[in-house]
Amino acid sequence: MWRTGIHRARGGNLTKASSANYRGLAKSHRILVFDGTQTKAMITQQQFDKFVRDFNEDYYFLLKRASQRNYHCLISSFLVLKDFYNMIMVVYDGGGYQFQTMPYPFTFRANDALLKQLGFDAEEIGNIYGFLEFVKDSQGVEFEEAIEIAKIAVCKSTG
Numbered sequence: 001m002w003r004t005g006i007h008r009a010r011g012g013n014l015t016k017a018s019s020a021n022y023r024g025l026a027k028s029h030r031i032l033v034f035d036g037t038q039t040k041a042m043i044t045q046q047q048f049d050k051f052v053r054d055f056n057e058d059y060y061f062l063l064k065r066a067s068q069r070n071y072h073c074l075i076s077s078f079l080v081l082k083d084f085y086n087m088i089m090v091v092y093d094g095g096g097y098q099f100q101t102m103p104y105p106f107t108f109r110a111n112d113a114l115l116k117q118l119g120f121d122a123e124e125i126g127n128i129y130g131f132l133e134f135v136k137d138s139q140g141v142e143f144e145e146a147i148e149i150a151k152i153a154v155c156k157s158t159g
Contacts, residue, residue, distance in 0.1 A: 048097045051088050058084070059104045060118060066131040067124035075135055075146065082106060082147050107144055 043051075062077055085106050091097060108114060109132060115125045135143040 043091060043097075045097060045100075048088075048091060049100050051084075051091075052099065052101050052103050055081070055084055055088055055103050056101065059106075063108065063115070063118065063120070063128055066128045067120055069127050069130065071131055071134050074131065075139070078143075079147055079150060109143070 058081055062074060062081060065071075065074055065077075085103065088103055092099065104114065104118075105111070108128065112125060115128060120128065132143050135141075135146055139146045141149075
C-alpha cells in the first residue's frame, strides 16, 4: 500500500484506501500539525513531490491497461485516481507547495501529443480512445461526466 491512500489490488486495479479523506484537506496554506514540541507541515515538499510522481505513474499504468484493451475495472480505477488528483490539487491550491514535476492532465481525450510523449503508438492510442467509447456504451455518459458525477459502481475483484 502506498502512503497516498491508493493501492493495487489483485489484478492490478487501483482501489480506495482512504482517498476520500483527502477532499478538503487544505483550506489555506500548508496543512500544519503540532507534534507536542513544535508546529510543522503535515506534508513536506518531498512528500508532495512523491504524490505527484505516484499520480503520474498510476496514470500511465491505467493508460497502459487501456492501450492493451484491458478495460476490466478500469473505470473505477480512474475514479480513484481522480480523487488522488483532486487531493494533489487541493494541497497545491492551499499554498506553500510547488510542482517540481507537473502532474499529467487528468483528461486524455484528444490529447495525442501527450499520449505519444508517453510512448504510445497509433494502435495503442486507438485502444485508449476505444476505452472512452466503452465508457459511453457501458455507462451512458462520456468518460469525464461519469468521473465527475461518480455514478460508477466501484468494481469488485473476484478471487
